Amino acid sequence: MLNSWLHLIALAVYLGSIISLxxxxxxxxxxxxxxxxxxxxLARSLRLYNxxxxxxxxxxLFTGAFQLxxxxxxxxxxxxxxxxxxxxxxxxxxxxxxxFSVYQSMxxxxxxxxxHEAGDNLTSQEFISMIRKLKxxxxxxxxxxxxTLWFGLRLRS
Numbered sequence: 001m002l003n004s005w006l007h008l009i010a011l012a013v014y015l016g017s018i019i020s021l022x023x024x025x026x027x028x029x030x031x032x033x034x035x036x037x038x039x040x041x042l043a044r045s046l047r048l049y050n051x052x053x054x055x056x057x058x059x060x061l062f063t064g065a066f067q068l069x070x071x072x073x074x075x076x077x078x079x080x081x082x083x084x085x086x087x088x089x090x091x092x093x094x095x096x097x098x099x100f101s102v103y104q105s106m107x108x109x110x111x112x113x114x115x116h117e118a119g120d121n122l123t124s125q126e127f128i129s130m131i132r133k134l135k136x137x138x139x140x141x142x143x144x145x146x147x148t149l150w151f152g153l154r155l156r157s
Contacts, residue, residue, distance in 0.1 A: 003070075007063035014056035015145060017049060022138050025049065026131065035124050042131075043116035046109045054105050057098065064094075064152070090151035097144040104137040 025045050032038045068087075112130055115122070122130065 003063050003066050006059065007067060010056045010059035010063060011149070014053065014060055015142075017053040017056060018138060018142050018145060021049060021053075021134070022142065026135060026138075029131070035127060036121065039116055039121055039127060043113050046113050050105045050110050050113065054102065057101055061094070061098065086151050086154045090148055090155065093144055093148040093151065097141065097148055100137055100144065101141050104134065104141060108133055108137070 025042070029038050029042045029045075032041055108130060112122070
């Protein structure tokens with residue numbers, strides 16, 4: 001039971017971080033007038049966002065794997081027949097979700113934070129390009145997360 005609650009909490013934190021980046025953080029960054037202030041605000045915010053998003057995703061993956069083991073024990077020889085199709089799609093979606101999510105968090109956002117902490121400010125064009133990448137990846141990640149969630153719910157019914 002603790003595993004299920006931990007899974008739900010991690011799901012809420014993960015989806016909340018993705019949605020907050022889209023609804024609050026990126027629009028708030030755009031409201032600032034000066035490029036230097038925008039970069040400073042975004043770097044401070046992403047310093048918190050990166051470990052929260054990645055950590056919640058990690059907890060979500062591990063608790064989901066533990067639940068899958070429990071389901072396998074319950075269904076036994078009918079496991080593949082009853083859950084195989086939905087599980088295959090869900091795991092494929094989860095693979096791409098992890099891939100794009102870690103790329104967004106560690107490949108783009110973390111590199112920006114480290115670059116900013118080193119005193120290297122991005123040019124205006126580089127900053128706009130990075131924001132565009134964060135937005136587009138965030139939309140893709142949200143879509144993949146919702147599709148993965150939908151297939152996960154189908155496993156339980």
